[in-house]
Amino acid sequence: MSRKVVVTGLGAISPIGSSAQEMWDNALAGVSGVKALTDDWVAEYELPVYIAGRINRPISESEFISRVEAKRLDPSGQYAVHSARQAWRDAGFSGEDAEDSTELDPERVAVSYATGIGGVWTLLDSWDTLRERGPRRVMPMTVPMLMPNGSAAAIALNHKARSTAQTVVSACASGTESIHLGLELIRSGKADVVITGGTEASIHPLPLAAFARMQALSTRNDEPERASRPYDVDRDGFVMGEGAAALILESEEHAKARGARIYAELAGTGVSSDAYHITAPDNEGEGAARSLREAMASGDFSAEDVVHVNAHATSTPVGDIPEATALRRAFGDATDQMAVSATKSMTGHLLGAAGAIESVMTVLAVRDHKAPATINLENKDPQIDLDVVTEARDLPAGEIVAVSNSFGFGGHNAVAAFRSVS
Structure with missing residues (x-):
């Protein structure tokens, strides 16, 4: 084990x-x-x-x-x-x-x-x-x-x-x-x-x-x-x-x-490669979906356990839609129950630091059972079928899992999943 x-x-x-x-x-x-x-x-x-x-x-x-x-x-x-x-x-x-x-x-x-x-x-x-x-x-x-x-x-x-x-x-x-x-x-x-x-x-x-x-x-x-x-x-x-x-x-x-205070469990992670294009994501989101599935297998949790996603969501016309597609491919109908936050709306895109910043927020989300805001969303793209959090929202009580997504030029996909602790 x-x-x-x-x-x-x-x-x-x-x-x-x-x-x-x-x-x-x-x-x-x-x-x-x-x-x-x-x-x-x-x-x-x-x-x-x-x-x-x-x-x-x-x-x-x-x-x-x-x-x-x-x-x-x-x-x-x-x-x-x-x-x-x-x-x-x-x-x-x-x-x-x-x-x-x-x-x-x-x-x-x-x-x-x-x-x-x-x-x-x-x-x-x-x-x-x-x-x-x-x-x-x-x-x-x-x-x-x-x-x-x-x-x-x-x-x-x-x-x-x-x-x-x-x-x-x-x-x-x-x-x-x-x-x-x-x-x-x-x-x-x-x-x-x-x-x-x-x-x-x-x-x-x-x-x-x-x-x-x-x-x-x-x-x-x-x-x-x-x-x-x-x-x-x-x-x-x-x-x-x-x-x-x-x-x-x-x-x-x-x-x-050593009697340490524990914020959360790092339940699992997943990585994959699109091998598709040097800058553009795969429109079908299959590589990103594979990293999400790998995180589930690595962390021994199911799509139904995930209540929150801190999305990569960069605000680019070509990037946001494939991620939404990948979430649907990996999580299916369970995606409907996930509160999705796009915190780059507030921080901008920190490139190589983005995943670390957003993982910190995801840890705190499972600690506090809260999903952070997504600002500037005034007219949601109809191609993005996600429950996007526009004002901070409570997450369900009990044991929960949240994931943080990161996707990079070169077709790099990475996911970190965090589980709450009692």
Whole structure:
């Protein structure tokens, strides 16, 4: 019998909150974190899109990262360290790292932490420095700051996690795939504790210009708070967001032995590949449906047990419909009983961090038996036959299961399912 895995700590920094609880409170209240960008480079490059979901307060105000540390980390790494330290403290370990904690063996603590793009600010700023000021002015720490595994490495160093430190890079499915890997690390016996999650800090003129050229971004510049509108007939693209989230996963026996507070059980996960198109999802949703079925098998639950879905729901015309199709393929008529929330309507799309942010919200949904809001849904697309939550709603009492979906460029599909605990 496989080991049961539970969630004992949560951390987040996002457009709607600099902690997991603040983010959750704002998600229940329907608060938008999307604003107009006021940076000089918006006008300099004549960007066609200049709205995004920035973190809701500067990282310099974080109690979890010092100024000295921040200088040696890309913004994506700063957000990652903030979220991991917050989650670690939330989990109630006796020390600041695995060596200092009496209940931990550092060789049984692992990191599985994701990103979609990595240190893009460091990479592009360093290229500008090289061109304008020469090689002697390039920072010595440039490579560790830009490499995609930099965040996982920083977390492992901070917390003395010596089992393994791995990085998942699967576009917008990355954060959820990191949780899948964390589950496997504990079930296989490789680790007792895993720090998992995802980070992204790519609100930079190049990614904005590139996504805009793909016609993937909303151009509703005059109404930032209303731009991200999953499932609405007037949706015209996603809104970029930034931030990070971390979840502390533990084997149930390890958590109970140290008397930890348990948020929820990570019941199961599922991953699959569309092998269909580099950017577009399979219109039939079969790959996504397979990941949902795999999560059910992995977690030993049925479609009838699922009461809530935190959907990937990016607000793109081509993306929202296949996900709705996939839910129907996997869950059948039971889909009618599921309260579906599209929280990117408030946070924007955090790319490689999206799955981690949304998994944190899904954990809190099963803890509180509440589904968060979906804002900006004024005229639902008739092709999307789902019960979409437009105002925070109570979920059924008793034991419940909720799932979080993530789908990424390249055809990556990932699902995490969480079960409530008494």
